[in-house]
Amino acid sequence: ETGVTQSPTHLIKTRGQQVTLRCSSQSGHNTVSWYQQALGQGPQFIFQYYREEENGRGNFPPRFSGLQFPNYSSELNVNALELDDSALYLCASSLERYSQETQYFGPGTRLLVL
Amino acid sequence: GENVEQHPSTLSVQEGDSAVIKCTYSDSASNYFPWYKQELGKGPQLIIDIRSNVGEKKDQRIAVTLNKTAKHFSLHITETQPEDSAVYFCAASSGYSTLTFGKGTMLLVSP
Numbered sequence: 074e075t076g077v078t079q080s081p082t083h084l085i086k087t088r089g090q091q092v093t094l095r096c097s098s099q100s101g102h103n104t105v106s107w108y109q110q111a112l113g114q115g116p117q118f119i120f121q122y123y124r125e126e127e128n129g130r131g132n133f134p135p136r137f138s139g140l141q142f143p144n145y146s147s148e149l150n151v152n153a154l155e156l157d158d159s160a161l162y163l164c165a166s167s168l169e170r171y172s173q174e175t176q177y178f179g180p181g182t183r184l185l186v187l
Numbered sequence: 188g189e190n191v192e193q194h195p196s197t198l199s200v201q202e203g204d205s206a207v208i209k210c211t212y213s214d215s216a217s218n219y220f221p222w223y224k225q226e227l228g229k230g231p232q233l234i235i236d237i238r239s240n241v242g243e244k245k246d247q248r249i250a251v252t253l254n255k256t257a258k259h260f261s262l263h264i265t266e267t268q269p270e271d272s273a274v275y276f277c278a279a280s281s282g283y284s285t286l287t288f289g290k291g292t293m294l295l296v297s298p
Contacts, residue, residue: 079230106285106286108286113290113291114291115191115193115276115278115288115289115290115291116231116286116288117288118285118286118287121283121285123283128283129283129285131285163230163231165286170283171283173218173219173238173280174219175221175236176233176286177233178223178230178231178232178233179230180228180229180230181229
């Protein structure tokens, strides 16, 4: 176990709705990254938070947004849900934001959009 | 941006055989290359990683090699066991700690 937890484990929403996913990072880690994993694909980077500030963003539209709190836990918010948003959403925490830092993944939240 | 290609997409071996998975990357600035194992319904679990100042790293039955000139790295699993069956992902990272993943290799080890 990595010590990274995510909630909820599963979620079903309908098109147009909004969703909030939560992540608690491993103790002592100040950096959280979010990834989207479609079925049969590798995880794709959404964005990263470092000490409560967005530190980088992948090729995702602005309706994907996030927050990091003073205790370094994090939220991923998705507005105006589309069918293609159905995926496993993973968060990963690392000790620092540098490229050679190991990222530890949580179990993920599986989102189904109908 | 970085692009990571992974081969093969599926790999079937007999228990006790070796398995090799290969990845290539495009960004010469990439300096960290982790390998993750993902079992059904779970998040990716780090199994081994290598940094750009090292050419090879071994941990028991698992080894990773890195060729920075050719921009490719490989995962080697020896004496495979049924519990090694899973999807394996390679990834590359440069700059800040964001990972670009390959598409994964489904490894099936038959008893």
